Structure formats: C-alpha cells, structure tokens
C-alpha cells in the first residue's frame with residue numbers, strides 16, 4: 317500500500333500513482349544491493365513532498381533576489397547549521413542539485429579551462445566528474461588520472477605522488493564510486509601540499525559512514541569536500557559542498573550564480589531532516605552496521621569462490637570480478653535481478669572486457685542495513701547470489717524464479733519506510 321500522502325495522487329493521476337505503487341513494491345520485494353542507493357526515512361520523504369517546491373529563492377539567506385523568503389531562509393540556515401555541526405566544517409552550501417553539478421562548481425570556483433585536474437580513473441573506481449574523458453571535466457580541463465595497483469586493487473600513494481610531481485595538477489580529487497577500501501585523506505593532503513594543489517574529497521559514497529564515525533573524516537585534510545546527500549547519508553537526492561572559510565566565497569559564487577538558478581527548497585528541507593537524523597546515536601549504529609554487513613557479505617562471497625577486488629572491503633562496498641565464475645557482469649546482473657537481487661554490473665580495474673559489458677558487479681549494504689538486515693543474514697544472500705550465477709550459466713530461468721520467490725518471502729520481515737505491503 318502506498319503512503320497516505322499519495323491518496324490524492326491516486327485519485328488525480330492513477331497511472332503515475334500505480335507506477336509509484338509498483339516501484340514501492342519492487343523496492344520492498346527485492347534485496348537491493350546497489351551501493352549508491354538507500355531507503356530514506358518517512359520524514360525525509362515527507363519533507364521532499366512539501367509546498368517548499370513552490371518557492372523560488374535564488375541567492376543565499378539574507379541575500380535573495382525574490383521576496384517572500386522569511387521562512388525559506390530559516391529552512392536553508394537550519395540545514396547549513398546542522399550539516400556544519402554534523403561534519404565539523406566551517407562552511408556548507410546545500411544548494412547543488414546533485415553530485416555532478418556540485419563537482420563542476422569546484423572546477424568553476426578554482427580552475428580555468430585547460431588547467432590540470434588529477435582524479436582516479438573511472439575504470440579504477442573514480443567518478444566521471446573527476447576528469448574522465450567523456451565528462452565535461454575531461455573535455456574542458458587537462459586531466460591526468462591515477463589508478464589502483466593491479467595485484468592489490470588498492471591505490472599506491474607513492475604512485476599518486478609521483479604522478480602529481482610530474483603533472484603538477486591544480487586540483488586533486490580523492491574518492492570515487494567503486495572504492496572498497498579506506499581513503500587515506502591525510503596522504504592525499506600531503507601530496508596536494510607538496511605540489512601546491514587544491515585537494516577536493518568527494519565523499520558521495522561514504523558521507524554516511526563519515527558522519528557516523530565508520531570511516532575517517534576528510535575534514536582538516538581536504539579544504540573542499542563534496543558529497544551527494546542520497547547515498548549512505550540517507551537523505552533526499554541532492555548534494556552539498558563543504559569547505560574551510562578560505563574557500564567558502566568562491567564555492568558559493570560558483571554554485572550561484574555560476575552554475576545554477578533557484579535552489580530546490582523542498583530538497584533543502586529534506587537535507588536538514590536527514591542531517592538531524594544522521595546526528596543521532598541510532599545513525600552511528602547504522603553506519604557501523606553497514607560496514608559489519610559488508611564485511612560479513614564479503615566473507616561469505618569469498619568462501620563461495622567469488623573473487624573480490626582488493627580481497628574484501630573496509631566500507632559499505634564490494635567489487636566482484638566474476639571472471640573466476642566464468643560469467644560476465646551484465647548477464648550476471650540481469651539474472652540476479654530476476655532472482656530478486658538488485659545490483660549493477662561494473663568495470664573492474666584492468667578489465668579486459670568493454671565498459672558496457674564488463675567483468676564485474678558492484679554491491680553494497682547501505683539499503684539492506686536500513687531495513688534491519690544483519691551480518692547473520694549475509695551468508696544467505698551470498699548463497700542466493702551464488703545459486704543465481706550458476707543458474708544463469710545454465711540459462712535456468714525457473715531456478716532464478718525460484719530464488720526470486722524465496723527472496724520475496726525473506727524480505728517480508730524487513731519493512732521499508734513509506735510503503736507497506
């Protein structure tokens with residue numbers, strides 16, 4: 317059944333309401349392992365569905381271009397203050413529409429077109445916006461990319477330093493989308509200092525772990541920090557830029573008027589709600605449980621002969637190279653989805669296959685942990701994954717459907733906010 321706040325939608329637009337309802341059921345019945353996804357709280361859902369969406373607020377609190385900001389200014393200021401205290405930063409901008417525009421704002425604030433940026437290569441676990449060739453950041457800037465070591469699957473900080481000394485980047489990004497190991501912010505900071513580069517930590521994936529004390533914080537090491545709000549942080553779809561006082565003005569000007577128009581005030585409200593939730597003891601427990609679940613899942617997959625990039629995980633994310641299982645990432649991901657286990661196919665470092673049909677899958681535990689799944693449940697999930705991969709290799713659709721039915725039965729014990737069966 318859908319949220320009661322959808323009663324009107326069901327009446328006025330039954331087609332869309334029906335699709336939303338079906339998506340709610342899909343999210344309830346599947347084991348969702350995409351590491352960038354989560355289930356937000358009922359309060360966050362409600363905040364995103366408010367009248368705040370009706371208001372234009374170009375500018376910043378106290379300096380707006382439209383009248384009627386008496387209450388919006390308070391919402392945005394609350395969001396900023398809560399995030400400042402959550403992460404212990406001097407400056408916060410909650411207006412970026414999403415993670416990619418937030419990163420673009422960093423370039424606009426501190427680089428000129430053609431300047432050199434250094435980031436982790438996309439196939440190694442970096443993000444498109446860290447200078448990858450198909451992204452605007454790779455087209456408009458000179459980009460140099462660091463990798464992971466083939467044998468260990470980990471970043472070699474000496475190699476990063478060498479590349480930085482040779483290429484003299486003006487901006488260095490650390491962080492990424494498929495990094496199963498702890499990011500050494502301190503080592504990145506010392507390299508940035510040595511070559512006089514600005515260090516930007518992109519903690520989109522791990523922001524919730526940082527907030528909950530389950531991953532070291534970049535604060536004090538990276539003067540500029542970008543993050544999405546909707547991944548482990550468990551807020552609405554959106555992003556934030558955080559910085560020390562020295563970088564505050566340039567970042568604000570880059571977001572508005574540099575890149576964006578009016579902020580999405582309903583999202584800002586939901587960020588405020590999520591930041592308050594993330595400051596609780598409960599959320600600390602959640603963040604640590606994400607990591608405990610990921611370790612348990614990694615152990616169980618290892619025991620079943622799956623090959624994990626870097627051998628395991630320190631955080632919420634596991635990258636699996638399926639070469640040893642004799643199946644490619646895409647057919648495995650499709651079969652697993654049919655079996656009720658949702659994940660994404662992913663390039664693994666030094667992949668010999670093409671990006672659209674790579675060798676790996678990427679999984680993570682933020683969403684299942686929100687539902688209350690615990691380390692004791694992880695061996696069962698690994699067993700289903702193993703069975704589904706074997707079924708896929710035999711093209712055994714019936715076996716996949718049987719697993720899917722078991723998964724549906726299993727997930728009934730783990731409610732999700734905003735939708736009930």
Ligand SMILES: *Cc1c(COP(=O)(O)O)cnc(C)c1O
Pocket residue numbers: 352414415416417419442443445491492493518519520521544554555
């Ligand atoms: C998800 C992600 C982004 C981009 O976020 P979008 O909201 O999808 O634009 C940027 N950087 C990293 C490291 C991410 O994981």
